[in-house]
Amino acid sequence: MRKIAIVGFKGGIGKTTTCVNLGDALARRGHRVLLIDTDTQANLAISLGITGFKKSLSDVLVRKATAEECIVPARKNLDLLPSNLGLFKAQQRMVLEMAREEIFEELFVGLNSYDYHLIDCAPSLSLLTINSVVYVDEVFIPVSMELLATSGAQQFMNYLKDIARTLGQTAQIRLLIPTMYDPRRRVSKQVINLLQDLGPRITKPIRVDTQLSEAPGYGKTIYEYAPRSRGAIDYARLTEVVANMPPMSTNTKPKPANGHRKKGEDK
Ligand SMILES: Nc1ncnc2c1ncn2[C@@H]1O[C@H](COP(=O)(O)OP(=O)(O)OP(=O)(O)O)[C@@H](O)[C@H]1O
Numbered sequence: 001m002r003k004i005a006i007v008g009f010k011g012g013i014g015k016t017t018t019c020v021n022l023g024d025a026l027a028r029r030g031h032r033v034l035l036i037d038t039d040t041q042a043n044l045a046i047s048l049g050i051t052g053f054k055k056s057l058s059d060v061l062v063r064k065a066t067a068e069e070c071i072v073p074a075r076k077n078l079d080l081l082p083s084n085l086g087l088f089k090a091q092q093r094m095v096l097e098m099a100r101e102e103i104f105e106e107l108f109v110g111l112n113s114y115d116y117h118l119i120d121c122a123p124s125l126s127l128l129t130i131n132s133v134v135y136v137d138e139v140f141i142p143v144s145m146e147l148l149a150t151s152g153a154q155q156f157m158n159y160l161k162d163i164a165r166t167l168g169q170t171a172q173i174r175l176l177i178p179t180m181y182d183p184r185r186r187v188s189k190q191v192i193n194l195l196q197d198l199g200p201r202i203t204k205p206i207r208v209d210t211q212l213s214e215a216p217g218y219g220k221t222i223y224e225y226a227p228r229s230r231g232a233i234d235y236a237r238l239t240e241v242v243a244n245m246p247p248m249s250t251n252t253k254p255k256p257a258n259g260h261r262k263k264g265e266d267k
C-alpha cells in the first residue's frame with residue numbers, strides 16, 4: 001500500500017483538487033483508493049457530493065468509532081474517511097490529552113486493504129498535519145503559480161526536515177505539482193524556474209481550468225463533470241506518473257531515532 005499526503009502551508013493551492021481527481025483517476029484505473037480528510041473544512045466530502053454521513057475522523061480521534069466504521073463509499077474503488085467541523089474540537093482534545101505525532105498508525109491499522117491512502121491536509125501546521133506526514137511515506141506538494149506559493153513549498157520542506165530531526169523519521173517529498181498554470185502569465189514561468197532549485201521532481205503542470213473549479217460545486221470529479229477538459233487531461237497525466245513511480249524502498253524512510261513506533265513499517 002502506498003501512503004501519500006498532499007500538503008502545503010499555503011491555502012488554495014490545489015491540494016483538495018489534486019486529492020479528489022488523482023484519487024478518482026487512480027480508482028478508474030482499478031486501484032483501491034482511500035481518501036482521508038484531515039482538514040476541518042471537510043472539502044473532500046463536499047467535492048465528492050457526499051452528505052449525511054454520521055461518523056467522521058473526529059470520532060476516530062476521540063475513540064468513539066473505529067476508522068473502518070467511518071468509511072463512506074464514494075465511487076467504484078474509491079472510499080472516503082470524511083472530516084467535519086468537529087475535527088477542530090477533536091484536535092484540541094488530541095493536543096491536550098495525547099499530544100502525539102504518530103497516532104494515525106494506530107488508528108488506521110484496520111485500513112490496509114487499499115492500494116493507496118491519499119490524505120488531504122489543511123494549510124496549517126496542526127497536530128493533524130504532523131500526524132499525516134509521520135504516517136505517510138510520500139508527500140506531494142501542489143504549488144500554484146504565485147511566488148508566495150514557492151516559499152510555502154520551501155517552508156514545508158524545511159518543516160519536514162525539522163520533523164525528521166525531532167522524530168527521527170519523515171516522509172519523502174516525491175513530487176512538486178505545479179497547479180493553476182497559465183502559460184500566458186509570466187509568473188507561471190518564474191514559479192517553474194524557482195521550483196527547479198528546490199530539489200524534488202517537478203511534474204508537468206496542471207493548467208488553469210475553470211471546469212476544475214466548477215466541478216466540486218456539483219459534487220463531481222473532473223472525470224464526471226468534464227472528462228475532455230484540460231483539467232481531466234492534466235490529472236490523467238499526473239496519475240500516469242504517480243502510478244508508475246518506483247515503490248519506495250523500506251530504507252528510504254529512516255527508522256525512528258527515539259523508539260517512536262514501528263509497526264507496519266513497510267508496505
Ligand atoms: N487547475 C485549476 N484551475 C482552476 N481552478 C482551480 C485549479 N485547481 C484548483 N482550482 C480551484 O482553486 C480553489 C482552491 O483549490 P483547492 O481547494 O484544491 O485548494 P486547497 O489547497 O485544497 O485549499 P485549502 O488550503 O483551502 O484547503 C478551488 O476553488 C478549486 O476549485
Ligand SMILES: [Mg+2]
Binds near residue numbers: 016017120
Ligand atoms: Mg483543501
